[in-house]
Amino acid sequence: MFDIRVVRDAPDAFDAALAKRGAPPAASRLLELDDERRAIVSRLQDAQTARNAASKAIGKAKATRNEDEAQRLIGEVAELKTTIQTGEEQERDVTQRLHAELSALPNMVLADVPVGEDEDANVELRRVGEPPKFDFEVREHDAIGEALGLMDFERAGKLAGSRFTVLTGKLARLERALGQFMIDRHTEAHGYTEVSPPLLVRDEAVFGTAQLPKFADDLFRTTDGRWLIPTAEVPLTNLVAGEILDGRQLPLRVTALTPCFRSEAGSAGRDVRGMLRQHQFTKCEMVSVTTAEQSLDEQERMTGCAEAVLQALGLAYRVVTLCTGDLGFGARRTYDIEVWLPGQNTYREISSCSVCGDFQARRMNARYRPEPDASPLFVHTLNGSGVAVGRALIAVMENYQEADGSVRVPEVLVPYTGFERIDAK
Incomplete structure (x- = not known):
């Protein structure tokens, strides 16, 4: 705003x-x-x-x-x-x-953001890691999961309709292990403070992070007028709403591992197979609250934290700068991290790290004092996925698949799973 x-x-x-x-x-x-x-x-x-x-x-x-x-x-x-x-x-x-x-107006972009109408104008910054080579015909995650008998879309549809998935046994444990690994990595190695926030929020919170009023159709609303969070960015960023912070506390870095809920109203016909685009999914979110002078460096740092997760998992990825036509409503600049999916033979988004300037802070009236007696200034806010757990599960399944249908577990996750592979059914 x-x-x-x-x-x-x-x-x-x-x-x-x-x-x-x-x-x-x-x-x-x-x-x-x-x-x-x-x-x-x-x-x-x-x-x-x-x-x-x-x-x-x-x-x-x-x-x-x-x-x-x-x-x-x-x-x-x-x-x-x-x-x-x-x-x-x-x-x-x-x-x-x-x-x-x-x-109702979108945020102003930074000068280095490429101008373009859609994702075709996004600019690749770097590629990290080599996509694995296979001597057999690779399969997509849904085929792997159903063959294992541990991923069930039919039962999920019976329970909740389309865009839901039931995971069982070792695959459910692998998904849980991924989330636990991410939250541990961000709190223990990256300096974020873990938060367990509400999953239901008021109008003011969703307005503060700019999902309202423009994107109400993309959200789920309860009968008592609250909203299911589309991402933990909403409650985490609003922790400072209406407050005047001590500038010496900044940057403030928080993270949360939560379920997220999206109606996907504008995505009809997109990613209908498997669990790429779900109404309910788990994501590890990072939020930073900074000064204007810190915010651009903080975006680089936050992106590096998300990249470190994929590096530890041994997954190849690339980082792109989103163009103006692909940029989110509240962002001044966004770096998307796209992980390599062998089953689709392409890179797919697994994280977005955005700097919002004071755009959200003005909506939330979130400020700080540079010095104890100084006039308050608006904070700058940033948010990023660190990373989407469901898409990380997809990437692990496809990159670590074996010819016999089994799936190896990345070494860094074995302490969390207690097993090294998911054997073929």
């Missing part, structure tokens, strides 16, 4: 920045609303000044026993009171409209 002063100071630059995101110009409309609001505020101030003056004059008129003048002034004060009440209602209305307009 933006400060209207940014628009007023450079309306052409503001519209040019929106154009990079494929959004229509908005400065003129925003400034018209702000001008209307300012005019109302000015009239209110004049009316309040006149009311105060008339109220004082009433006392003087009564003191001099000028009852006619006192009654005239009392009538004037009553009229001014009505004018002020009407003006306050008008101000609230136009302020809400301005707030709604501002909150």
Whole structure:
């Protein structure tokens, strides 16, 4: 979300920045609303000044026993009171409209973000690791899991419908092991503090991280008006909502391993096979709260933490910078990490690490004091997957598959699973 002063100071630059995101110009409309609001505020101030003056004059008129003048002034004060009440209602209305307009606009991208319409314009930064070579015909994860008898889409459909999966036995344990390994790695090696947050949140929390109002259809809502979290980014980032932090505490780094819930309203027909795109999935999330000076370095650090997970698992991957047309609504820049999936013979996203600047902080009113007596400034926020557990399970199954249908367990996970392979059925 933006400060209207940014628009007023450079309306052409503001519209040019929106154009990079494929959004229509908005400065003129925003400034018209702000001008209307300012005019109302000015009239209110004049009316309040006149009311105060008339109220004082009433006392003087009564003191001099000028009852006619006192009654005239009392009538004037009553009229001014009505004018002020009407003006306050008008101000609230136009302020809400301005707030709604501002909150519907995407974040401004950093200068080095490539301009493009879709993922075809994303720019590869680096590749790490060599995709494994097989001397047999490789299979995708769903074929492997069903052949093992440990991945059941039919029963999941009976229980909950499409885009759900039932895992059993060693495959369920392997998924749990992946999540435990990730959260341990981020807390023990990367300096994040583990948090166990609520999975249900209020409107304010989802608005704060910019899923509302634009992406309500992508979320699940409960009958009492709360939302199931689409990612732990929502509760983790909102831990600092409405607060003024001590700048000496920053950067603040937190992580959580949680279920996530998404309706996938805009993904009809995409990734319908297997468990690539689910309504319910587990993800290890990282969130950082920083100063403006720290935030860009923090994005590099956060991306490195996610990469370290894939390196420890022995999985090949690449890192890409998302173009303007593929960038998330609240991000200024995003690095996607894409893991190699032999069954699909391609790289697929397994993590996104985004720097949001003060975009979310303004929505949450999250600030910090650089010095104890200094005026508060808005924090900068970052979020990243560290990584998606279900997609990591897919990658392990496909990269560690054997000709006989069994799956080897990466060495780093053996202490968590208690076994080195999942034997063929």
